[in-house]
Amino acid sequence: MSKWDLSKLNEWKAEQFPRGAVIPEAGNSNDYVTGGWRSERPYRDPEVCTQCLICWIVCPDTAVLVEDEKMVGYDWDHCKGCGVCANECPVNPKFGKSAISMVPEGCELKEGE
Amino acid sequence: MPEQTTVASTGNILVAEAMRQANPDVIPAYPITPQTTVVEELAKYVAQGRIHAEYVNVESEHSAMSAAIGASAAGARVATATSSQGLALMWEELHIAAGMRLPIVMFNANRALSAPINIHCDHSDIMGARDTGWIILFAETAQEAYDNTVISFRIAEHPDVLLPVMTTADGFITTHSIDRAEVMDDATVAEFIGDYEPEFALLDEGSPVSHGTFAGLGGPFFEFKRSQRNAIDRSMPVIKQIAAEWSAICGRPFGMTEGWGMEDAEVAIVVIGSTAGNARHVARELREQGVKAGVLKVRCFRPFPAAEIAEALKGVKAVAVLDRSESFGAEGGPLYLETRSALYDLDARPAVVNYIYGLGGSDVTLDLMRRVYGDLSDIAGGGAASSELVYLGAR
Numbered sequence A: 001m002s003k004w005d006l007s008k009l010n011e012w013k014a015e016q017f018p019r020g021a022v023i024p025e026a027g028n029s030n031d032y033v034t035g036g037w038r039s040e041r042p043y044r045d046p047e048v049c050t051q052c053l054i055c056w057i058v059c060p061d062t063a064v065l066v067e068d069e070k071m072v073g074y075d076w077d078h079c080k081g082c083g084v085c086a087n088e089c090p091v092n093p094k095f096g097k098s099a100i101s102m103v104p105e106g107c108e109l110k111e112g113e
Numbered sequence B: 001m002p003e004q005t006t007v008a009s010t011g012n013i014l015v016a017e018a019m020r021q022a023n024p025d026v027i028p029a030y031p032i033t034p035q036t037t038v039v040e041e042l043a044k045y046v047a048q049g050r051i052h053a054e055y056v057n058v059e060s061e062h063s064a065m066s067a068a069i070g071a072s073a074a075g076a077r078v079a080t081a082t083s084s085q086g087l088a089l090m091w092e093e094l095h096i097a098a099g100m101r102l103p104i105v106m107f108n109a110n111r112a113l114s115a116p117i118n119i120h121c122d123h124s125d126i127m128g129a130r131d132t133g134w135i136i137l138f139a140e141t142a143q144e145a146y147d148n149t150v151i152s153f154r155i156a157e158h159p160d161v162l163l164p165v166m167t168t169a170d171g172f173i174t175t176h177s178i179d180r181a182e183v184m185d186d187a188t189v190a191e192f193i194g195d196y197e198p199e200f201a202l203l204d205e206g207s208p209v210s211h212g213t214f215a216g217l218g219g220p221f222f223e224f225k226r227s228q229r230n231a232i233d234r235s236m237p238v239i240k241q242i243a244a245e246w247s248a249i250c251g252r253p254f255g256m257t258e259g260w261g262m263e264d265a266e267v268a269i270v271v272i273g274s275t276a277g278n279a280r281h282v283a284r285e286l287r288e289q290g291v292k293a294g295v296l297k298v299r300c301f302r303p304f305p306a307a308e309i310a311e312a313l314k315g316v317k318a319v320a321v322l323d324r325s326e327s328f329g330a331e332g333g334p335l336y337l338e339t340r341s342a343l344y345d346l347d348a349r350p351a352v353v354n355y356i357y358g359l360g361g362s363d364v365t366l367d368l369m370r371r372v373y374g375d376l377s378d379i380a381g382g383g384a385a386s387s388e389l390v391y392l393g394a395r
Helices: A054-058 A084-088 B011-022 B036-047 B061-074 B084-089 B091-099 B124-128 B142-157 B186-193 B221-250 B275-288 B306-313 B334-343 B366-380
Strands: A040-044 A064-067 A070-074 A100-104 B004-009 B026-029 B054-057 B079-083 B105-110 B135-139 B165-170 B179-184 B257-260 B267-271 B293-298 B300-302 B318-323 B351-356
Touching (some): A040 A070, A084 A100, B004 B011, B011 B036, B011 B142, B011 B165, B011 B179, B036 B054, B036 B079, B054 B061, B061 B079, B061 B084, B061 B091, B084 B124, B091 B221, B105 B124, B105 B142, B135 B221, B142 B179, B186 B221, B257 B275, B257 B306, B267 B275, B267 B366, B293 B306, B306 B334, B318 B334, B334 B351
Parallel strands (some): B026 B054, B026 B079, B079 B105, B267 B318, B318 B351
Antiparallel strands (some): A040 A100, B004 B179, B135 B300
16 A cells, blocks of 8 residues: 555645656555556466466566465456466467467456456 | 866866766766767766766767666766757657756757758757756856856755756857866865755665656646746746855856846847857947947846846846847747846836847857947937847848
8 A cells, every 4th residue: 555645636736746756655556456448358267277377477567366376366456458478378288278368358258267 | 175277178178077076977978069079078087987977878869868867867966968959859858857857967069950950059959948847057158168067966956956957058159169267176066066865766775766657637747847847936046046155166256147237238238158248348349438238148048037137127228139049930039038028017118129140150240249239229219129030140
């Protein structure tokens, strides 16, 4: 959480903002829901997934959720649908395809995701 | 004790000297006539180990100002220099540097803009940057170029200001002519300028910050511009105070404007930069003939010292504003527009006429100054002030 009280942001006067539009603290992007502009979302087939965690490494928004060293899903508030995870997800030879693919936002998803 | 050495040197060498004494951390620079000797000197100082700056050879002025912005956001004291087309190529970055409130100091050797191609003095380049949010200082002499550059760092980094500053001198006329000047000892300049302690430095890993953020539709963009405006308004007393401090150390007068004979002048020329000397020479001649002639030189153009100018011109009968740049399609040159506007609220306004002169280094002779004063005397004597824009000396 931001240490700033932003509840009255719309009433701030010019001199209340940090000089030069600097953001003088780290990590407060977590407070902003940026998933709203997503037009495609990544779909992960858990059967195909080998838990290599390349998606977790490459996600620019740290929107790949990991628990106990396992990819467990996405943070939909912050996944902007860039598709990097799907692009980097390696082909699983057993299935002849990769686990992550991009599907249009709003489409019905299969069970488990 | 401050110790000054008298030197015979050019404006460029003295600007480089002042920048060396300010001890910048980063110098991203690209050469362009007639600024080149500034960055050559600075490169030499770095090579000689006389300053420990990171000297970045960039591939264009666009990159020079981009690197300056990055380095300044990182927390460095940054100095650079440019001229003419180079300044024009920096255009978008100039606004960014000011909007991000980065105290970069840049020297500009005032030069014409193409086309036709021309490498000589006028103020087209710098006047094109007048709305970028930078503080802009003009020098008449090499000495003023040196003094302006020294105080630029203090102004830029002042906590009430935190804006980039352009210190300028007229291309070739001031940048390349050998002039007599006094150079202050290194220790005094270092003590005067002090250390720069950035509040928001990207390299300060203990308190991470983001620079260059977004304030779009519905965001506080408008409020950021208001606070930027407040900052340059606040810079006016700061510049005066810092100039006064430097003046007390070096013993040279230093104001936002400099008047000659303005106490009782009936006719006056308002001018910027090296031409002030020509105007003063002729004003002195005329004084001997009983004409009450004066010269008002503007040393700080941004922020514009409107109140000071109105005060200096209020008793004058006829004023000529000399512009060394065009504002094509406007009622006159930039200095004319602002000076005339500054006089609007006076109860008794002097007649004000505009002359465009010296574009592309075209010669500014004493005869031209005599002609201007002659016109002014006619107006002061009851003649009509022409609203026609005069290209002084053009065929």
